[in-house]
Amino acid sequence: MTAVQQKSTGLEQSETAPSSWRGADLGTRTVAYTERDAILYALAVGAKATDLDLVMEDRLRVLPTFALTLAQWAPDALGSQGAWDTTTALHGSQELTVLAPLPRSGEIALSARVGEVWDKGAAAVFEIVVESEYFVATWSIFAPGFGGFGGERGPSKPAGPSGDPALTTDLVTAENQTALYRLLGDMHHIHIDPAAAAVIGQPRPIMHGLCTLAAGTLPLARELGVHPADLTRLSGRFAAPAFPGDTLPIRGWRSESGVDFEVGGAITGAHAEFGA
Template identity: 65%
Template sequence: MNSGEWAGRALGERKVGYDEKDAMLYALAVGASAQDLDLVFEDRLRVLPTFGLTLSQWAPDVLAEAGAYGDAAVHGSQTLEVHRPLPRSGELTLSARVGGVWDKGTAAVFEVIVECDEFTAMWSLFAPGGGGFGGERGPARPPSEPRGAGALFAVPTFPTQAALYRLTGDRHHIHIDPEASARIGQPTPILQGLCTLAASTLVLAREQGAHPADLTSLQGRFSGPVVPGDVLELESWSDGAFTLRRDGAPAISDGRAVFA
């Protein structure tokens, strides 16, 4: 079938369970420290909302396994809307579907939507070779807003971060195996985009005087690779907008994080 025929298709429903240890492991994987007791200590635990994205990782994988796109597809952007806090442990009922499928000519863009009582998340996946099926191009990227200089902060990553983050759900080989990453033009395994995005929210919350578990809305476009161990530059503005750069080049663009 052509790419456009996947639009609107259901990807199924799953009950996904986790415990406090899973939530604490996730917090450590995205950069929480041993001093962040309300993220890594069960007696004070609050669960990061971005943990829901790892619990939903099965949905885009289901679409790939069904043959909608191949190994060349990349994660283009991500959104997350938080409806209520994640429990410290328990089971979520997640339903997934394909949203729009947009025809970019030489490529297709698939939207994968995951919904539950706690959050709604959307993956945008860029699939080379999947376009040309006569569909709509989809919404245009909004023009960049003219802005003055924002506040600058460092987002550190650590050498074992991709290997640790894999244990929370995203076990794609490009994040651990140099041979796999070389096939996509990266000589060193790269950090998961969702890990980079979540790590940014920890810094943004701290600098805004908010708690990272109070995140209500998040979005970002993955614009360049990050290698575990990089120290990234985060530029943020008072309305929640941010850009994350690696050596001056965007790693996450069109970012926005809002906290309650």
Template identity: 65%
Template sequence: MSPTEQTPMTPDQWKGVDLGTRTVSYEEKDAILYALAVGAEAGELDLVFEKNLRVLPTFALTLAQWAPDELGSRGGFDTTTALHGSQSMEVIAPLPTSGSVTMQASVGEVWDKGAAAVFEVKVESPFFVATWAIFAPGSGGFGGERGPAKTTRPEQSPSSTDVLRTSANQTALYRLTGDRHHIHIDPEAAEAIGQPRPIMHGLCTLAASTLALARRLGAHPADLSSVSGRFAAPLFPGDSPDLLSWDETDGTAFELVRDGQPVIAGARARFHSHSGK
């Protein structure tokens, strides 16, 4: 049987597959562009000015985007229908202001949700460990485990309710950091997926939330030590969703809510410079 005639792998057969190693280089201006794209302000000099520059930890996710793309290009899931379901990241060490990062990627768990499969793509480096959860409609029903229940918000009232103000130009700027999918810039592409206009990148929205949280907590955004969240609904550039947060002993729980509906749900973040309650 020729390679082109081989039987396609079932979703569960992707578990543990090595997706390769890649070294990605960047310059100071790339880290600064990223900071501006996720909402850093001109007065936050150590994020937007090369003097005493600190790199936002979530910048690493743009360097590692090749990993879920690699799984899609290998046929793990249908790239035209798959959705970025959730994201988590643990920070090991600060990113240098410029240089190269070597990353190794693999497929983690593959969960069977019945009508869909969820592929976990894990990326490891000396600076961070990050996991993408890719929701793949039509790939479920293979008899695998359903996986853990969704993380939910705390039952008590939020410790704080703030507003996350996004820019009308935010997706146009953020796509220059690497994710140039047309749904974030082209009205026709957005309409094709049932959206009235281009939508925000999930990772941009998640990172912007961590900046707002850091300001509220009095922490430095570059001191982020971990973050996770589930992408529940689209957000549009220029929107100003509510940022609900709950102070906990081991960090901060948060949700981003637009018109009463969660945009980012069941999220958690920790900062080295803030110890929680």
């Protein structure tokens, strides 16, 4: 799991029971972006200068995972309302379903709500769902100390794939990858400042979990012989931190609907599907 990427707002923690947040409306927001933002995102998750349809305006295809940066305001909004302790909460997993290709630039209306709130005993798990005409994205936030409220435990962690992987490749991260990715809005110091990383027990700044997950889809797509912009579904669990400059092995197991995969020890239980 990775630390939830938000700063403490200074608000006192809410006395509201975690279960009362289930179904809460987090409002709507219209987000705007330019072709330059989409290109910066592609570079930040590992696109090469030769990937012209990811980094050149004239033929630009926007990576579907760019949607996750546009929707990051929703889990931040819930945390700022005191649903969990923003200093200890962890981003446990992420899902993305693509409904239509993102335009090269423009404005997108997003609506957000709280989905289920599960009681894991020692912690609560909050699902935050963001919907638009282009995608549905679901964050799962693990909140230590907020469990034990008598709710349902929710689904168990799925069993990992068995047998030898059908494909193997590597995710080669860049030394400056987090410095680029943070320019897309997640400015948490643990991704750039060694002193901040040390506070959470890390030897140096760590990769953004969403960056690692998205970056893994590029070499995965190349290995499958598909285009990363044809991604239609993605999910994964954040199991451990990764560091910029690391080379992370990717292992994949083909399934009926796509490919199950893992990225080193950082991303586990992941699944991706690509369209034509």
